[in-house]
Amino acid sequence: MKILLIKRGAIGDLLMATPLIRQLKLKCNASIDLLVGENAAIACRDNPHLNRLIILPDTDFSIKGVFRFAIQLIRLRKQYDYVFLLDKHWYFNLMANLLCTKTVGYYREDWQKFTLYYPVLYNDVTRYHCYYYLDLLKQSNLASPDYTDIQIDLPIKDSDQKYINEKLYENNLEDFVVLVNSGGNNAYEKTGIRMLPEDKVIELLELIIQQRKKIILIGGKVDRVNYDDYISQLLDNSNCYNWAGELSLAQSAYLISKARIFYTTDCGAMHFGVAMGLHARLKAFFGPSDPRHILPPDYIGRSSIWHDKENFDPAYQLEGVIDKNKKFFRNIRISDYV
Known part of the structure; x- marks a missing residue:
């Protein structure tokens, strides 16, 4: 199985997503690639559970970079079984449909659910962010997440x-x-x-x-x-x-x-x-x-x-x-x- 994760940036957010990456790898025995902005890519550069980093300029993730971003997604079309959207904006959910695969991501308003194959409601900022990432795994039905396994992966050479x-x-x-x-x-x-x-x-x-x-x-x-x-x-x-x-x-x-x-x-x-x-x-x-x-x-x-x-x-x-x-x-x- 091949899974693509998409996250435009934020080093802290990416580090909190490492338990999801680890559980996807170990529970699903999947090949996992991460499409990420260049400034935040350093957070996962040495992550042992990622097969490939696809690094884009941060500007490609903005509305102004919509055409460049679309071209990148079209190049990856039909290469993945699932795509996990780690950002919360409906724009990324919508764009991910260019990949022609099952999308797993967040919605804040009901209408945003229709941009996703597996939607997860994101509405509670009193709940640890890492748990929300693991909700994506749960909603995808690929495996049952372990909400006690939340250690951040940050290898030190x-x-x-x-x-x-x-x-x-x-x-x-x-x-x-x-x-x-x-x-x-x-x-x-x-x-x-x-x-x-x-x-x-x-x-x-x-x-x-x-x-x-x-x-x-x-x-x-x-x-x-x-x-x-x-x-x-x-x-x-x-x-x-x-x-x-x-x-x-x-x-x-x-x-x-x-x-x-x-x-x-x-x-x-x-x-x-x-x-x-x-x-x-x-x-x-x-x-x-x-x-x-x-x-x-x-x-x-x-x-x-x-x-x-x-x-x-x-x-x-x-x-x-x-x-x-x-x-x-x-x-x-x-x-x-x-």
């Missing part, structure tokens, strides 16, 4: 471990904290809405430094510029290391696994901490999103930090709609979490 260990040794880093302030800056969103405000980040850095801890800041190239600005405002920045933009995904995950505490916002890197089994060592700040949809249930009580329930609107997680006038993270007392 020996070479990546060696690189990080040597980098830590060279910088005399044994007892350290890792911090990521990202979220809402990607190929499909530019608001930065899930980032801690600057004053909160600087307060967090200052409090960690007062405890005589060393801090490693990691993330992408866009984060590096922000971190340089934060560090320049500290009274003493001698124990801050800005490694953003220097590490691969796997190297970042391994570094996080060695940290005393990993502070993060709701972003792709947060899922590295889950994949590495940090549990109480993970401290995740949430603003516009409900942590119950993003973190496994056993992480909610000890890892999630959320003081914006009164501001919460499920439309952000269901449809990507946000009220730009709302301010998030203002009710968090940083000193309570250091």
